[in-house]
Amino acid sequence: MRAWAPTILRGLLLVVLIAFLLSPGSFEPLLKPLVQQNAPAIYNQGSLLSLALLHLRTVFIATLAATIIAVLLAILVTRPFGTEFLALSRSLVNIGQTFPPVAVLALAVPAVGFGEKPTLIALFLYGLLPIFENTLTALTNLPRSVIEAARGAGMTNFQRLMQIELPLSLPVIVAGIRLSVVISLATATIGSTVAAKTLGEVIIAGLQSNNLAFVLQGGLIVGALAVLIYDGLSAIEGMLARRTGSA
Amino acid sequence: MCQHGPGAQASGFFIGGESLIGRDGLRVRFDKLGIVIALLAAYGALWSSFATLKPNRIVQGKAGSMLDSLPAWAGWALIGVLVVAIAAALFRASPWIKLIAAVAALAALTLSIGYAATFLTPAGNTYARVSPASGFWILLFAFALLAADAITRLDPPPGMRVLFLLLAAVAIGALLMSGSWNGLSIMKEYSGRADVFWVEAGKHVELALGSLFAAVLVGLPLGILCHRVAPLRDGVLNTLNLVQTIPSIALFGVLIAPLGWIATNVPGAAAIGIRGIGVAPAFVALFLYSLLPVVANTVVGLAGVPRAANDAARGIGMTGRQRLFKIEFPLALPVILTAIRIVLVQNIGMATIAALIGGGGFGVFVFQGIGQTAMDLVLLGAVPTVVLAFASAVVLDALIEMNSLVPNGARSA
Amino acid sequence: MIEIDAISKRYDGVPVVDNVSMVIEPRTVTVVVGTSGSGKTTLIRMINRLVEASEGAIRLDGEDNRSIPGYELRRRIGYAIQGHGLFPHRTVAQNIATVPGLLGWKKARIDAKVEELLTLFQLEPKTFGPRYPHELSGGQQQRVGVARALAAEPNVLLMDEPFGALDPIIRAKAQEDLLAIQKHFGTTIVLVTHDMNEAFHLADKIAVMDKGGVVQYGPPAELVRSPATPFVETLIGDAERPFRLLSIAKTGAAAEPGDADGAPISEDRSQQEALADLIWSGRDALPVISKNGVPMGRVTLDAILKRAARPR
Ligand SMILES: Nc1ncnc2c1ncn2[C@@H]1O[C@H](COP(=O)(O)OP(=O)(O)OP(=O)(O)O)[C@@H](O)[C@H]1O
Ligand SMILES: [Mg+2]
Numbered sequence: 001m002r003a004w005a006p007t008i009l010r011g012l013l014l015v016v017l018i019a020f021l022l023s024p025g026s027f028e029p030l031l032k033p034l035v036q037q038n039a040p041a042i043y044n045q046g047s048l049l050s051l052a053l054l055h056l057r058t059v060f061i062a063t064l065a066a067t068i069i070a071v072l073l074a075i076l077v078t079r080p081f082g083t084e085f086l087a088l089s090r091s092l093v094n095i096g097q098t099f100p101p102v103a104v105l106a107l108a109v110p111a112v113g114f115g116e117k118p119t120l121i122a123l124f125l126y127g128l129l130p131i132f133e134n135t136l137t138a139l140t141n142l143p144r145s146v147i148e149a150a151r152g153a154g155m156t157n158f159q160r161l162m163q164i165e166l167p168l169s170l171p172v173i174v175a176g177i178r179l180s181v182v183i184s185l186a187t188a189t190i191g192s193t194v195a196a197k198t199l200g201e202v203i204i205a206g207l208q209s210n211n212l213a214f215v216l217q218g219g220l221i222v223g224a225l226a227v228l229i230y231d232g233l234s235a236i237e238g239m240l241a242r243r244t245g246s247a
Numbered sequence: 248m249c250q251h252g253p254g255a256q257a258s259g260f261f262i263g264g265e266s267l268i269g270r271d272g273l274r275v276r277f278d279k280l281g282i283v284i285a286l287l288a289a290y291g292a293l294w295s296s297f298a299t300l301k302p303n304r305i306v307q308g309k310a311g312s313m314l315d316s317l318p319a320w321a322g323w324a325l326i327g328v329l330v331v332a333i334a335a336a337l338f339r340a341s342p343w344i345k346l347i348a349a350v351a352a353l354a355a356l357t358l359s360i361g362y363a364a365t366f367l368t369p370a371g372n373t374y375a376r377v378s379p380a381s382g383f384w385i386l387l388f389a390f391a392l393l394a395a396d397a398i399t400r401l402d403p404p405p406g407m408r409v410l411f412l413l414l415a416a417v418a419i420g421a422l423l424m425s426g427s428w429n430g431l432s433i434m435k436e437y438s439g440r441a442d443v444f445w446v447e448a449g450k451h452v453e454l455a456l457g458s459l460f461a462a463v464l465v466g467l468p469l470g471i472l473c474h475r476v477a478p479l480r481d482g483v484l485n486t487l488n489l490v491q492t493i494p495s496i497a498l499f500g501v502l503i504a505p506l507g508w509i510a511t512n513v514p515g516a517a518a519i520g521i522r523g524i525g526v527a528p529a530f531v532a533l534f535l536y537s538l539l540p541v542v543a544n545t546v547v548g549l550a551g552v553p554r555a556a557n558d559a560a561r562g563i564g565m566t567g568r569q570r571l572f573k574i575e576f577p578l579a580l581p582v583i584l585t586a587i588r589i590v591l592v593q594n595i596g597m598a599t600i601a602a603l604i605g606g607g608g609f610g611v612f613v614f615q616g617i618g619q620t621a622m623d624l625v626l627l628g629a630v631p632t633v634v635l636a637f638a639s640a641v642v643l644d645a646l647i648e649m650n651s652l653v654p655n656g657a658r659s660a
Numbered sequence: 661m662i663e664i665d666a667i668s669k670r671y672d673g674v675p676v677v678d679n680v681s682m683v684i685e686p687r688t689v690t691v692v693v694g695t696s697g698s699g700k701t702t703l704i705r706m707i708n709r710l711v712e713a714s715e716g717a718i719r720l721d722g723e724d725n726r727s728i729p730g731y732e733l734r735r736r737i738g739y740a741i742q743g744h745g746l747f748p749h750r751t752v753a754q755n756i757a758t759v760p761g762l763l764g765w766k767k768a769r770i771d772a773k774v775e776e777l778l779t780l781f782q783l784e785p786k787t788f789g790p791r792y793p794h795e796l797s798g799g800q801q802q803r804v805g806v807a808r809a810l811a812a813e814p815n816v817l818l819m820d821e822p823f824g825a826l827d828p829i830i831r832a833k834a835q836e837d838l839l840a841i842q843k844h845f846g847t848t849i850v851l852v853t854h855d856m857n858e859a860f861h862l863a864d865k866i867a868v869m870d871k872g873g874v875v876q877y878g879p880p881a882e883l884v885r886s887p888a889t890p891f892v893e894t895l896i897g898d899a900e901r902p903f904r905l906l907s908i909a910k911t912g913a914a915a916e917p918g919d920a921d922g923a924p925i926s927e928d929r930s931q932q933e934a935l936a937d938l939i940w941s942g943r944d945a946l947p948v949i950s951k952n953g954v955p956m957g958r959v960t961l962d963a964i965l966k967r968a969a970r971p972r
Contacts, residue, residue, distance in 0.1 A: 034504070084279045088396045094644075095395065098636040100596020103629040106613045110622040111381075149745030151710055152818075153758045153808070154735030167749050186494035190600065194617055203497050207603060212504045219497020226492035243792065244749040 010231055017224045021049045024217070031213040041213045043202045052221055055198040058116060058191065059184045062123030067177055070128045074135035075161065093133050101126050101187040109194055119191030119198070126187060127180040134176030138169030171241040178233035185226045189218070280396055281336040284389045288333050291385030292326070298363040298383065303374040304432065304621050310380045316363040328355040329386070336393050342400040349394035356386055357422060364430030376432035378623055405645030412641045432623040433630070436612075444612075448631065450526065451608035454601055455594040455635075458530050462537030462590060467583070469538070470545025471571070480546060487539035495532065495597050499604045502528035529606030533597060537590040544586035548579025581651045588643035595636040599628065661686050662707060662816065662848065667716035669702050677702050678872035679716070684865075686721075686815070689842060689849045691859040693895065694869030700852045703869065704818045707850065708737040720816065735759050738817035738847070742824040744805030746793040752778070752804050753789035759812040777807040780844070781837065799830040806838070810845065819851040823858065835861055856895065860907050868892050880908045885971050902968035906932035911948055911959055914967060920945035920958040927956055935964050 020027055024042045031041040042048075076082040077089045104125050108118035142165060150164045192200030199218050206214025298316040301308030314322040328351055335348035364377040379387075398411065428434050437444055473480040490498075506527045510517045552575045560574045602610030612628030615621075662684040669677040677699040684690045692700045705711040707718055709730040718725045725733055746755050753774045760770045778785040781803040793801055802823065809817055822838075823831045835858060842849055853859055859866055860880050867877045868891070876888035884904050887893040896904060911934045912927030924947035925934050937946055938961045945960040 082279075087399045088280060088392075091395050091399045092392075094640070095637065098592050098633070098640040100599060100632055100636055102596060102599040102610065102613060103632050106617065106625045106629045109617065109625065114620075143745075143748075145741055145743040145745035146747060147745075148710070148741060149739070149805075149808075150747070152708065152734055152739030152741070152745075154731045154733070154762055155758075156731045159731075159762065164747060168747075182492060186492070189494040189496050193603070193614060200494070200496060203494070203500055204603070207496070207500050212501070215497055215500030215503075219493050219501055222497065223489075223493040227489065230492065 010228065013224055014228055017221065017228070020217075020221070021052055024048050031217065034213040034216065035211055039209070039211055039213075043205065043214055043217060045205060046201070048199075048202070048217070048221065051197065051199050051201060052225070055185070055188055055200075055222070056225065058119055058188050058196065058198055059123065059181060062120050062184055063127050063177065063181050065120075066124050066127035066180060067131055067173075069124075070131035070176075071135050071173065073128075074132050074139055075166075078136065078139045079157075089132070090136070093129050093136075096125075096129050099126075101183070102190055105187070105190055105194060114195045116191075116196045118194050119188060119196035122191070123184045123187055127184050130179040130183070131173065131176040134172050134179075135169060138172035139165055142168055168244060171237050171244065174233055174237040174240060178230060178237065181233065182226050182230055185222055185229070189222055276339050277337055278339050280392070281333075281338065284336045284393050285333045287389040287392075288329060288336075288386055291382045291389060292329060295382030295385055296380040298360060298367060299378050299380045300367045301376045301378070301432070304376050304436075304623060305619065308376070308378075311367075312382070313359075316367055317359055318366060321359060321362055321366075325355050325359045328352060332390065332393070342397040345393055346397035346401065349390045349397060352390040353387065353394065354418070356383065356390070358427060361422070361427040361429075361431060364428070364432075368430055376435060376623065377430060378432040378626075405648040408641055409645045412638060416638070433626050436621070436623045436627045444627070447607050447609060447611050450606070451595070451598050451610075451632070452635070454526065454529055454533060454598040454606065454608055455591065458533035458537055459587065459590050459594055461530075461534045462541050463587065465534075466538050466541030466586075467545055470542040471549065473542060473546050474549040484539070484543060484546070487535075487542060490535050491539055495536070495600050496603055498532040498535065499528050499600060499606070502531050503604060506531065524605045526601070526606050528604055529598070529601035529608075533594050533601075536597065537594060540586040540589045540593075541583070544582050545579065548582030549575055551582065552578045581647050584643065584647045584650055588640060588647065591639045591643060592636050595632060595639060599632055661721055662850070663719040663722075664703075664707075665717045665719065667703075667706055667713050667718060669699070669706060669711060670714045675872050677706070680872075680874050681716075682867060682874060682877050684848060684850060686848050687842075687846045688864040689839075689851065689862050690865050690867060691863035692850065692852045692867045692869060693854070693856065693859050696854075698869040699872045700869050701820055704820060704850050704852060707816070707818055708734045708739055710734070710739075735762055735812060736814055736816075738809035738812075738814040740806050740809040740817070740819045740822045742821040744793075744801045746801055746805055746808070748793050750792075751789065752783070752791050752793065752796070753785075755793065755804060756808045756811050758808060763812055765812075773811055773813075777811060780841065781807050783807075799826055799834065802826060802830075802834060803837070806834075806841075810841065810847070813845065815848055817847045817849045819849065821852055821854065824854070831858070838862065856897070856900070856904075857907075860904050868895060881905060901970075903932055903935075905971075906930060906935055906964065906968050909967065912950075912956065914959045914963045915948040915957045916960070916963060918945070918958045918960075920947045920960075922946065924949045924955070925959070926951060931959075931964055931967060934959050935961075935968070938964065 028041050035041050043051075073089065077085045101122060105118055105122035108121040112118055112121060146164065146168070147160070150160045155163065188196070188198045189200030189203055191198050192204050199222050202218030202221075203215050206212065206216075206218060292313060296310030296316075297313040299308040299310045313325060316322070317325065332348040332352035335344055360379050360383055367377045368375050398408075403411065422428060429438070469483065473483050493501075503524055507524075510527075556574055556578065557570065560570045565573065598606075598608045599610035599613055601608050602614050609628040609632045612624050613632075614628075616624030616626075616628065664680055664682045664684070667677060667680050668675055680703060692703065694700050702711055706713045707720075707725065709725060712730075720737075746752075747758070750758075756774045756777055757770045760773060765773075774789065775785045778788060783800060783803060788796070788800070788804075793804070796804065802825070806819075806822060809819075823834050826834060838849070839862065841847070849862075851862060863880055865878060866880055866883055867874050868883070868888075869875070870889070870891050876883060876892050883892060884896055884901055887896060907930050909931045910927060911925055911929050911931055914931055914934070915927065920943065922941060922943055923937075925937055927948055927950050934946060938944070943961075945958045948956045948959050950956050
């Protein structure tokens with residue numbers, strides 16, 4: 001019975017989240033005590049649903065691009081042609097991770113101006129790192145005997161990559177994507193400081209007008225999205241890992 | 248296939264593991280990364296501009312090439328240094344040569360940009376601003392890449408890495424003191440608010456280090472407790488995990504209310520600096536974010552202590568407390584230090600956001616700059632943050648490595 | 661037929677396999693033995709070009725193995741290694757189907773082959789085909805590894821310590837299976853092992869490697885009778901010599917007309933087994949029967965002991 005509890009909780013969370021996004025008004029009584037008299041308790045400068053969707057869209061585009069580039073780069077530096085770059089790429093990832101997301105965001109503005117673009121760039125650059133690192137770890141730690149067997153069976157390098165190396169690395173790559181998405185969901189809120197349309201708008205509006213209800217609803221929606229996506233990707237990862245017998 | 252005589256092998260000129268004179272005659276070997284760097288540098292030097300002159304700090308400016316931005320002799324000197332450095336990057340050479348070339352190029356670039364600023368600013372004009380343009384940044388990136396590659400190949404011991412960092416810090420410090428950058432717009436932004444800058448810098452460090460310190464103070468015992476009391480573990484870790492999903496601005500904001508309530512209703516709270524807005528919510532939020540890595544890594548580190556070591560300690564009659572401090576803790580230390588590295592780097596970054604709720608720190612300049620569309624002001628906030636985070640990472644990585652009892656070749660850097 | 665012609669492999673100028681020449685007859689089992697690091701793995705991997713030779717040539721049925729791309733060559737040569745190297749994300753059936761798939765066989769033909777091999781290796785196709793490797797025991801994984809190597813009906817099968825990780829009982833079983841399958845398909849097998857018992861049990865010819873060179877290459881009996889170097893002698897072991905000789909000869913070869921009491925022994929058991937039976941049961945002679953149970957005379961302790969003595 002206890003094993004169900006988390007699943008039920010998550011289901012409940014999803015239902016509440018959807019209900020809140022579709023009809024925020026019905027939650028007004030809950031949030032009312034948090035605001036001063038006659039201040040709005042529900043964000044009223046735009047639709048929460050459309051902000052949430054824009055938020056997700058931004059994160060999705062950035063993560064998709066980051067995944068493609070990070071996986072390609074990791075493949076490149078693990079091929080014989082790219083081995084010269086392997087050590088350097090590890091150092092770069094290590095250095096890159098010390099760049100704070102806000103700084104990346106702020107530094108992107110001079111290059112591309114305000115709006116969604118700097119947010120996408122910051123999310124993309126920051127999202128690259130966990131995925132690249134995980135893909136690299138996965139590709140360089142594959143069981144030797146399996147790779148040997150694939151070569152021995154007469155697979156070309158490309159066949160080996162597509163049929164053996166990538167499928168076996170998939171759970172670890174998905175774990176990287178999961179980390180990346182959670183970071184991006186939170187970082188995207190900061191994007192609102194450079195005029196990107198994300199849920200950060202709600203939070204910042206709350207901070208500016210001293211409206212705790214806004215801050216809370218913005219934060220909780222992002223938090224709920226993060227938890228649900230994190231869990232969903234964890235489940236996928238677990239499934240993939242069980243399949244390869246590594247879990 | 249040619250047969251090498253006994254002498255032929257030894258007389259080959261070996262550099263970077265590969266023969267400069269190939270087996271099949273005279274074939275010069277290029278360094279693949281060198282080609283990338285050369286292309287980047289060529290793009291930065293030839294097709295992008297070096298410095299931008301703006302009539303005032305907000306409007307768009309006019310960008311010029313190296314030769315436009317510097318007096319002829321300096322422009323050509325810079326180009327000369329860059330060409331030599333590119334050559335060093337391009338051919339297979341010892342990492343030391345590459346490192347020296349990279350450092351020389353970086354020094355030439357940084358000196359020239361300062362000189363360009365003085366050169367371009369019309370005399371007596373205090374509104375005009377000169378800032379580095381895209382070409383400068385690309386060149387900087389290209390040669391930083393060369394330096395990073397050389398250092399990676401040298402694989403210096405931790406002490407030497409810290410030494411490199413100190414040397415870089417001294418060089419940058421000297422540049423700043425010498426005033427050769429004073430013409431640059433970022434320095435003009437600085438000179439206008441030097442006092443505030445150091446106050447905010449202090450707040451930033453205080454926030455990042457203070458919350459780290461608090462997190463270690465609470466997280467270590469909590470981690471030890473979780474290690475010893477298994478039923479507690481999942482609950483604590485899951486809760487802390489949940490905290491991590493809340494975006495930082497929201498957590499900062501949410502904490503304003505309870506802290507404000509404490510400040511007004513708990514006697515003495517206000518006196519020790521607890522306020523609804525300002526440093527307190529930022530501090531608490533950073534503290535909460537920091538707990539997960541510290542607790543989780545303490546648990547992982549302690550769980551990783553070999554059973555045999557623990558049994559042996561018990562066998563020679565150590566008490567529980569002696570075991571903890573003499574055996575388990577030293578063995579778990581590298582993992583715990585790793586958590587501290589993660590937390591410190593993360594806190595330095597997140598402390599920028601504190602500015603949004605009046606918590607101060609370098610974020611003040613970042614968000615002011617964004618608000619005024621004054622990008623030089625953004626840089627004044629962002630650059631020190633990056634430098635601080637990078638330096639802490641290098642120092643802590645070195646510490647971690649020195650504390651790893653098992654020397655292994657697979658280091659993260 | 662595999663002709664290895666003055667083959668050498670050097671890493672950074674250091675020879676690892678040094679000027680080795682040998683001819684491997686078709687449909688035979690050749691076992692490569694030698695100390696660790698003597699170059700056994702490197703030698704057999706040069707046959708399927710997982711390692712490219714520095715000098716010399718290898719011809720398969722007269723054709724230089726460099727005349728086609730390496731991956732095509734390897735699809736024609738079976739390769740089984742220690743720790744089996746099964747693909748963990750593919751089912752047993754998909755693992756076995758690897759090379760036929762690469763060769764573009766029709767699905768029906770692949771399915772039939774998979775089923776044939778699973779049955780041959782005594783793994784119920786319905787049960788084991790859909791399983792993942794981690795759902796098998798070590799011995800079963802090993803059998804699947806060999807089945808996969810045989811799937812495209814290669815003429816040549818290279819095996820690098822294939823049974824190294826198995827317990828003695830499963831290992832003996834695997835060896836019997838291998839011999840049966842070798843007969844069934846007529847495959848030419850080159851096998852590396854550290855286990856001299858295994859070598860004597862399986863080999864038509866043994867190649868002894870030492871420091872990158874082949875110091876002796878010949879039938880097992882020859883190695884015992886006239887070891888080429890002291891190293892070969894040590895490898896075989898002074899105390900083991902008589903038993904090695906008996907282990908490679910069949911009881912039937914020592915049979916003579918006559919009667920004996922007690923439980924009979926089959927003509928295809930080794931003479932070593934006959935000796936063990938004689939000693940254990942305290943008899944002077946055993947009745948010998950053919951494979952189908954027809955009496956063939958007897959084998960005496962004397963006859964066996966003579967055969968175990970140093971040949972002169
Ligand atoms: N890729 C390589 N680069 C450099 N040296 C190698 C390489 N592969 C093998 N060697 C060296 O070649 C020698 C022979 O190796 P090989 O694997 O052929 O030995 P082996 O006889 O199979 O040993 P074992 O019984 O331990 O498997 C060893 O000294 C090994 O270190
Ligand atoms: Mg070997």
